[in-house]
Amino acid sequence: MTADGLESAITFVNKFTVHSSPEEFERVFRETGEFFGKQPGFLRYTLLKHVDEQNSYVNIAHWSDLDSFHNALSKPDFKPHASALRALSTSESNLYTAKQTLAADSR
Template identity: 30%
Template sequence: MFHFINRFTVTGDPAEFERILGEINAYMSAQPGFRRHRLYRSAKDPQIYVETAEWDSAELHRMAIGGDAFQAGVKKVRAHATAEPAPFTVVRENSVAAP
């Protein structure tokens, strides 16, 4: 499993930023190996967003971000936010057991 986390600081219109990320997510979710995407907005600072994505592998993620649709979306996002993207590895995971 490959985990990707991206922190955004929105400098433009938050609604437009969210709309563009929605377009990117629609593209990414149709790519092989995509598992899950979540977008969080800080309750403390509404200009800060964090997105997390899970993929079957780093290679499948790399292939997806190489697509023209993804690159066009990233260009649009840059007009509204700065990004701090990075791959992560899970160190510890905890969940509630099903009854």
């Protein structure tokens, strides 16, 4: 139950409250994800939709390191993506490092 080898990895967690149609938000988010997918240090993201609250989403994005994350955000090409998401939602975000992880045993 350790995070061996993950100490430098960064997890970005972003909670969104959507003020547009969920479909429009998901489309714009997919485009933003495609931008991040081309950035050095980006590993993966998962966009989660709340089971009961249809306008509530959480993004969990994994990056190899903090510098890669900040470099991606500082690129001029990111600004239109950020603006598009802000037009459709409000968000609260934080950065984390993994301290423990556990996966079910393979059978």
